[in-house]
Amino acid sequence: MHGARGQRQGLARTDFAIRLPPSGEVCLACQHTSMVQLGCRPWNLSLTSVVVLALSNMLLTFLLLQSETCIPDEVPRDLESNAVSEWNLATLIKEQQEQQQSDCVTQDYQPLPADANGLKLNIKLGRWDARRMFRTFDHVLVGSSFVELSQAYRVCLATQSSVEKLHSVVQAAHHWTGPMSVALYAAGDEEFEVLQKYLIYLRKCYEPIRERVAFSLAVPRVRPPKRQPREFELPEVVDCAKPEGTLNELMNGISNEQTNWRIRNVYPQNHMRNLARKNCQSDYVFLTDVDIVPSFNLTGALDEFLRTDTCDKCAYVIPTYELDSRVRFPQNKTELVRLARKGLARPFHQKVFIHNQFATNFTRWILDTSVNHKNFGNVKTGKVYISHDVTNFEFLYEPFYVAKDIVPAHDERFMGYGYTRNTQVYEMYVAGYQFKVLSPVFTGHWGLQTRKTRPAWRERQNSANRKHFETFKKEVFARYMRDPLKMMKNPH
DSSP: OHHHHHHHHHHTOOOOOOOOOOGGGSOGGGGOTTOOOTTOHHHHHHHHHHHHHHHHHHHHHHHHHHTTTOOOTTSOSOOSOOOOOTTTHHHHHHHHHHHHHSOOOOOSSOOOOTTOOSOOOOTTOOEEOTTSSEEEEEEEEEOTTHHHHHHHOSEEEEEEEEGGGGGGHHHHHHHOOSOEEEEEEOOHHHHHHHHHHHHHHHHHHOHHHHHHEEEEEEEESSSOOOSOOOOOOOOSOOOTTOHHHHHHHHHTTSOHHHHHHHHHSOOOHHHHHHHHHHTOOSSEEEEOOTTOEEOTTHHHHHHHHHTTOOOTTEEEEOOEEEEOTTSOOOSSHHHHHHHHHTTSEEETTTTTOGGGTGGGOHHHHGGGGSTTSTTHHHHHHTOOEEEEEOOSOOTTOOOOEEEETTSOOOOTTOOSSSSSHHHHHHHHHHTTOEEEEEESOOEEEESOOOGGGSOHHHHHHHHHHHHHHHHHHHHHHHHHOOOTTOGGGOOO
């Protein structure tokens, strides 16, 4: 590696030697150093050579500085040492071959090597949120194809997760074939170590994560990790078929004290959503939760639809269904509707909180699965189109949607559960956004939820956030001078 650095430094200069003529050829007048004799040809030739070589050296140095990214193939783009293990060796060789075949492209940064599993951050630095409660780090681990995919696709999937739920990213990454931005949350050294080990496991086992996903990180001020990130070694044999089981084994090492701290301290959902969204590099963002699974072929069909989009204030709703854990993920909309008719799938939160998705109008959305429907051809081919507009918008509606990355941010005063997503959707509605439901694409969530399965602490967090909403709705009214849902007249 030091040799590579030496090669690069050697390119930035030209060594040359000045050969003086033999002393016998120098005329006597040339011995006077206070003057230069025009008739002394050997001395004039030497001086001319010095001037020419000096100018050449300056020109070469200037050209090299102007094209410093155009370095020879044999010089590595990153000078840091990289640990190569048995699972990423093939990827490394493939990337080196592709790099040798590619042309030199001008760029404003040097990308990190795709095979590096260590997090790229200094835990003592970072970017603070508005209230200095959380410190965030952008792009701490970037997939090998993330930049390329961000340029190829108009939409990026943004999601977020705490450590204990990170296994859910596996299925989402396999279904979504475009760029993904995942915001991670870790509190304390124990969680931070588990997170690093599990990221190595994910990148070892799953090519979509190794290639498509860019990870960012948030840590709390009151319980930050104190140890810098480092490389960890996994066992030679790991079970790639059990991402949840592998994570649970790692989480078993977390102390009771750390677990109790997490129960007492709320998860900053809106901080994480903003972090994931703003680390996307595409014009559009599809913002979800980590346990929301995109339908098959959603990425390409959605990208094709968005290439004809000209609406700046449109939010394209992608309907979400709960799925019985005993079924396989539906291959298409027709199969999803068949499961719903058997009671094995239903609209998201239909039993626990119907207002969550009610305005999507699922009854109207399933009509095109009938053979006689005018858009049944789109259902068969998978071509995305607008099924209908949301005409009965109501407060607490919180769909998963795709929109240009200019929508209002999620208010970070709302933390934990309750009033986190729906307040952002409410502000969009007040700001004049139109919500349009897409078909035949959808997303799924495993498990048919009931009120009995919801923990008591959710309601406590919901009550705390309800108090913040009274201030929030007044600010939204003052910002847009609109109150379409008459919220200012409703004290509750």
